[in-house]
Amino acid sequence: MGLMDGLLGNYSEVSTDELQNQYGQYLMPDEKIEMGFKLVRDTFIFTEQRLILLDHQGVTGKKTRIHSISMDAIFDVTMETAGTGFDDSELTIHYIVSPYYRANNVETTTYTFEFGKKFNVQPIYVALTTLAHENKNKINK
Numbered sequence: 762m763g764l765m766d767g768l769l770g771n772y773s774e775v776s777t778d779e780l781q782n783q784y785g786q787y788l789m790p791d792e793k794i795e796m797g798f799k800l801v802r803d804t805f806i807f808t809e810q811r812l813i814l815l816d817h818q819g820v821t822g823k824k825t826r827i828h829s830i831s832m833d834a835i836f837d838v839t840m841e842t843a844g845t846g847f848d849d850s851e852l853t854i855h856y857i858v859s860p861y862y863r864a865n866n867v868e869t870t871t872y873t874f875e876f877g878k879k880f881n882v883q884p885i886y887v888a889l890t891t892l893a894h895e896n897k898n899k900i901n902k
Contacts, residue, residue, distance in 0.1 A: 773877070775799045780806055787813060787827060798874075805874065812854070814872070830856050830872070835893050836900070840886040843878040850876040852886060855893075862900050 780797040784806060788794070797806040806813040809832070816826040837855035852874045859868040876882045 773799060773880070775804070780804070784813070784815065787815075798876075830854070832892060833896055833899075834858070834862070835889060836869070836896050838886060838889040838893050840882060842882070849878060850880060850882045852876065852882050852889070854889060 775797050777794045777796065780794050784794075784797075784804065788808065789810065792808045792810055795807045795809060797804060803817060804815040806815070811832055812830040812835075814828040814830070816828070818824040818826060834856040835854050836857060839853045839855075841851040841853075843850045853871050854874075855869060855871050857867055858870050859866070861867075
């Protein structure tokens with residue numbers, strides 16, 4: 762993995778120290794980075810409370826759009842493994858965007874991440890699926 766994967770739209774893992782140095786100012790008090798991944802200019806970070814998506818925009822990449830997804834909002838995860846040829850692995854999270862999770866008209870959306878063929882996405886899938894299962898149980902009690 763590296764620049765070529767980044768150019769092809771695939772994320773590669775980044776050390777938590779590097780992420781802390783570069784994006785620590787976006788963390789809430791006592792929030793810790795568990796893992797993170799980087800594309801050429803975009804990054805996503807897992808903390809114990811949320812998933813942070815950083816989209817660097819413009820020619821210089823100084824303009825940044827930051828989006829947070831609460832871990833409590835994730836209710837489903839789908840995974841597509843890499844096939845033969847140029848296929849990549851994909852991980853799609855389904856999450857609630859409306860502020861009230863038990864409302865009659867709950868709004869949801871998805872976000873898809875692409876990983877290179879050699880990246881083992883299964884551990885992330887299992888962790889997020891476990892979280893989604895726990896969230897569904899909490900929401901439907």
